[in-house]
Amino acid sequence: MSTTRAHTGRRRNEEVRQAILTAAFGLIAERRRPVTIEAIAHRAGVGKQTIYRWWPSKGAILLEAMTEHARVTVPIPDTGTLQGDFEEFLATTFRRAHEPETAAVLRTLMSEAQHDEQLSEMVNEFTARRRAELRTLLLRGRDRGELPADADVDLAVELAFGLLWYHVMLGWEPIGRAGAERLANALLRAATPG
Amino acid sequence: MSTTRAHTGRRRNEEVRQAILTAAFGLIAERRRPVTIEAIAHRAGVGKQTIYRWWPSKGAILLEAMTEHARVTVPIPDTGTLQGDFEEFLATTFRRAHEPETAAVLRTLMSEAQHDEQLSEMVNEFTARRRAELRTLLLRGRDRGELPADADVDLAVELAFGLLWYHVMLGWEPIGRAGAERLANALLRAATPG
Amino acid sequence: MSTTRAHTGRRRNEEVRQAILTAAFGLIAERRRPVTIEAIAHRAGVGKQTIYRWWPSKGAILLEAMTEHARVTVPIPDTGTLQGDFEEFLATTFRRAHEPETAAVLRTLMSEAQHDEQLSEMVNEFTARRRAELRTLLLRGRDRGELPADADVDLAVELAFGLLWYHVMLGWEPIGRAGAERLANALLRAATPG
Amino acid sequence: MSTTRAHTGRRRNEEVRQAILTAAFGLIAERRRPVTIEAIAHRAGVGKQTIYRWWPSKGAILLEAMTEHARVTVPIPDTGTLQGDFEEFLATTFRRAHEPETAAVLRTLMSEAQHDEQLSEMVNEFTARRRAELRTLLLRGRDRGELPADADVDLAVELAFGLLWYHVMLGWEPIGRAGAERLANALLRAATPG
DNA sequence: ACCTAATCGAGACGGTACGTCACGTCTTCGT
DNA sequence: ACGAAGACGTGACGTACCGTCTCGATTAGGT
Numbered sequence: 015m016s017t018t019r020a021h022t023g024r025r026r027n028e029e030v031r032q033a034i035l036t037a038a039f040g041l042i043a044e045r046r047r048p049v050t051i052e053a054i055a056h057r058a059g060v061g062k063q064t065i066y067r068w069w070p071s072k073g074a075i076l077l078e079a080m081t082e083h084a085r086v087t088v089p090i091p092d093t094g095t096l097q098g099d100f101e102e103f104l105a106t107t108f109r110r111a112h113e114p115e116t117a118a119v120l121r122t123l124m125s126e127a128q129h130d131e132q133l134s135e136m137v138n139e140f141t142a143r144r145r146a147e148l149r150t151l152l153l154r155g156r157d158r159g160e161l162p163a164d165a166d167v168d169l170a171v172e173l174a175f176g177l178l179w180y181h182v183m184l185g186w187e188p189i190g191r192a193g194a195e196r197l198a199n200a201l202l203r204a205a206t207p208g
Numbered sequence: 209m210s211t212t213r214a215h216t217g218r219r220r221n222e223e224v225r226q227a228i229l230t231a232a233f234g235l236i237a238e239r240r241r242p243v244t245i246e247a248i249a250h251r252a253g254v255g256k257q258t259i260y261r262w263w264p265s266k267g268a269i270l271l272e273a274m275t276e277h278a279r280v281t282v283p284i285p286d287t288g289t290l291q292g293d294f295e296e297f298l299a300t301t302f303r304r305a306h307e308p309e310t311a312a313v314l315r316t317l318m319s320e321a322q323h324d325e326q327l328s329e330m331v332n333e334f335t336a337r338r339r340a341e342l343r344t345l346l347l348r349g350r351d352r353g354e355l356p357a358d359a360d361v362d363l364a365v366e367l368a369f370g371l372l373w374y375h376v377m378l379g380w381e382p383i384g385r386a387g388a389e390r391l392a393n394a395l396l397r398a399a400t401p402g
Numbered sequence: 403m404s405t406t407r408a409h410t411g412r413r414r415n416e417e418v419r420q421a422i423l424t425a426a427f428g429l430i431a432e433r434r435r436p437v438t439i440e441a442i443a444h445r446a447g448v449g450k451q452t453i454y455r456w457w458p459s460k461g462a463i464l465l466e467a468m469t470e471h472a473r474v475t476v477p478i479p480d481t482g483t484l485q486g487d488f489e490e491f492l493a494t495t496f497r498r499a500h501e502p503e504t505a506a507v508l509r510t511l512m513s514e515a516q517h518d519e520q521l522s523e524m525v526n527e528f529t530a531r532r533r534a535e536l537r538t539l540l541l542r543g544r545d546r547g548e549l550p551a552d553a554d555v556d557l558a559v560e561l562a563f564g565l566l567w568y569h570v571m572l573g574w575e576p577i578g579r580a581g582a583e584r585l586a587n588a589l590l591r592a593a594t595p596g
Numbered sequence: 597m598s599t600t601r602a603h604t605g606r607r608r609n610e611e612v613r614q615a616i617l618t619a620a621f622g623l624i625a626e627r628r629r630p631v632t633i634e635a636i637a638h639r640a641g642v643g644k645q646t647i648y649r650w651w652p653s654k655g656a657i658l659l660e661a662m663t664e665h666a667r668v669t670v671p672i673p674d675t676g677t678l679q680g681d682f683e684e685f686l687a688t689t690f691r692r693a694h695e696p697e698t699a700a701v702l703r704t705l706m707s708e709a710q711h712d713e714q715l716s717e718m719v720n721e722f723t724a725r726r727r728a729e730l731r732t733l734l735l736r737g738r739d740r741g742e743l744p745a746d747a748d749v750d751l752a753v754e755l756a757f758g759l760l761w762y763h764v765m766l767g768w769e770p771i772g773r774a775g776a777e778r779l780a781n782a783l784l785r786a787a788t789p790g
Numbered sequence: 791a792c793c794t795a796a797t798c799g800a801g802a803c804g805g806t807a808c809g810t811c812a813c814g815t816c817t818t819c820g821t
Numbered sequence: 822a823c824g825a826a827g828a829c830g831t832g833a834c835g836t837a838c839c840g841t842c843t844c845g846a847t848t849a850g851g852t
Contacts, residue, residue, distance in 0.1 A: 048323050050812055061825045124377055125322040128315045129242050138378055169394055176370035183318055184332055200363055204398035215842045218801040244833055255804040411848030412796035436711050438838060449799040512765055513710040516703045517630050526766055557782055564758035571706055572720055588751055592786035603816045606827040632807055643830045
């Protein structure tokens with residue numbers, strides 16, 4: 015690589031951090047043979063030590079990259095109706111999660127978490143934040159009376175993300191707008207006690 | 209190890225096959241540091257080559273073990289009502305999948321599949337068989353008129369297994385009998401078009 | 403391979419023995435990657451066990467092949483004069499030992515003997531027989547008075563075979579007729595005390 | 597092993613190099629079951645990769661060890677007479693080559709060279725250097741008139757080393773001082789045209 | 791004329807070593 | 822002081838052969 019990038023002396027170099035996140039993301043996305051720390055370091059034009067100084071594991075890098083990625087890109091919709099918001103949320107979320115790069119990173123992340131206690135916990139938190147977003151959306155609807163007071167919001171949330179991850183892990187195609195509509199309907203019914 | 213076990217000449221030795229499956233299952237369940245092929249071979253009292261002769265990868269061993277495991281243990285219930293059968297199926301399936309050994313194997317299997325094209329396909333088939341079982345159960349109920357003719361059976365199936373895997377991958381606790389009842393109800397509602 | 407060759411019931415099958423010796427010789431001569439027992443067995447269209455039943459090691463096969471080879475091909479010359487006989491012997495011996503196949507086998511034989519006590523002894527006997535042949539030739543000349551009674555025949559013999567093996571092991575070119583003449587002269591002088 | 601030895605960062609670690617050469621030499625000398633790279637690495641307290649980083653093969657290690665060994669230990673004698681120098685050279689050379697460790701290494705070296713083209717060439721160079729030393733000694737004598745101008749110095753040199761290797765490869769006993777004297781005499785006669 | 795016993799081709803098996811890859815730690819040296 | 826470069830000890834990878842074994846077929850020779 016031999017990237018030429020100014021050293022910054024004794025402060026952490028933000029450019030370097032970005033370079034590493036980008037390299038990791040990029041390598042995963044390319045989906046060639048398993049991504050190694052050495053490959054990331056090389057691609058980022060960085061010494062291995064620089065990586066180990068700031069992250070405990072490969073998964074931690076990915077999680078950080080993923081978190082930044084998510085922050086930028088998931089707005090909570092506001093269409094006026096719960097059905098509309100839900101549908102919009104699902105459509106957006108499924109679409110984004112199935113982008114090839116993102117899907118690859120999510121898969122790797124979950125995969126790494128299976129033999130890394132620490133990472134596992136971090137992934138749990140990551141998914142909890144995603145669930146919280148959807149939960150907020152649904153609670154807002156319930157407060158507006160679009161769902162009964164005893165609706166099982168948490169179950170709907172878990173079913174939604176369960177399906178999402180199931181599809182991602184198995185490498186299925188995205189569900190599309192029509193699918194999102196169908197899914198939103200179904201989950202609202204599921205949440206509504208008989 | 210120096211296991212004493214009779215050779216079978218030029219035929220495949222079934223005892224050896226069993227020893228390997230058992231060893232693999234056992235090591236995964238113990239959940240110490242990552243399970244290696246060498247550890248499996250050692251535990252089974254077997255040469256590595258014997259493993260590579262019959263399985264292309266660690267995941268393939270686990271899948272075979274899992275498949276045998278599943279064959280023995282998942283009866284399709286028949287309680288007389290769809291709600292009862294569904295609930296029973298979910299309770300059993302969730303309980304079994306959350307047994308520590310099984311959960312560990314499932315996690316590893318899915319994890320390995322993420323960087324192994326071939327295994328990925330085999331896991332897809334494995335999950336398809338599981339879905340087919342539940343699908344049969346639901347279709348039987350629909351044929352008996354317990355679900356409308358236009359019910360979205362496939363969606364319910366995917367939601368069920370999505371939730372199952374989500375829980376397993378994130379290391380959550382099993383849902384219990386009450387949870388199964390709640391889930392069966394919710395999914396039947398989800399499947400029934402508004 | 404699937405060689406079709408008649409069984410001989412409970413007697414050793416001579417054809418099989420020949421096939422193995424030939425295969426071993428041939429494979430060595432081809433000078434591709436290291437000759438293995440399995441390769442010999444395959445080439446000879448034979449099971450490994452058949453080889454292990456009759457020979458203790460790869461080297462033993464080669465030695466047997468070499469011994470048969472030598473029996474057929476080294477006549478002791480009789481030209482009438484010691485100088486002539488010696489020269490003839492050297493010319494023939496060097497020429498034969500440098501034939502590519504033979505040289506390869508000799509090299510392998512000596513090489514294998516370095517980590518095989520048993521073979522080492524057998525190679526020692528093999529070389530002793532070769533030395534004895536030359537010794538006989540020289541003693542005959544000494545008895546005819548062509549060498550003084552106190553001539554050091556054994557030294558000449560050892561120098562001759564030392565040179566031969568040195569050339570073979572280092573992969574040098576054969577010495578040719580002129581070289582043989584020069585060598586015979588030199589060794590007769592060497593053997594004759596000052 | 598868990599040898600504690602300081603790393604040297606991105607420069608080659610000379611201590612490690614020495615440890616490997618010593619370990620290899622030592623293991624060969626012990627003459628137990630065939631010396632493996634893994635055994636050398638273990639004995640030297642070194643990772644296999646460190647060996648493969650610097651040497652292409654086991655033989656290459658031995659050759660390097662042998663070369664260093666030779667540099668230290670073969671002085672060219674100067675007794676005043678050719679006969680004396682030659683005798684001294686032979687006595688020293690045979691004695692040293694028959695030291696158990698050295699003999700074992702030489703045997704292994706020659707043995708390895710038989711299935712390793714690259715090593716074969718390096719061994720050829722090694723032996724050429726040894727011959728050159730003796731050649732220098734004899735030429736000095738010839739220049740002083742102790743040998744005729746048409747003496748066949750090269751033949752004497754080859755006969756000497758041929759005998760040496762023959763003895764070493766066959767595992768014979770060293771020739772001793774008396775043998776060296778006899779040999780020197782014989783070879784000087786051999787070199788002197790009739 | 792059978793029956794027994796050894797040979798043979800085949801190849802699965804428990805092993806050992808191979809040479810490679812990536813890991814995470816360490817040192818050096820340039821900026 | 823930071824950061825690239827990369828040597829180092831470690832350990833698993835998947836492969837190649839080893840020498841032993843069991844199988845099923847084939848056939849010679851003793852009864």
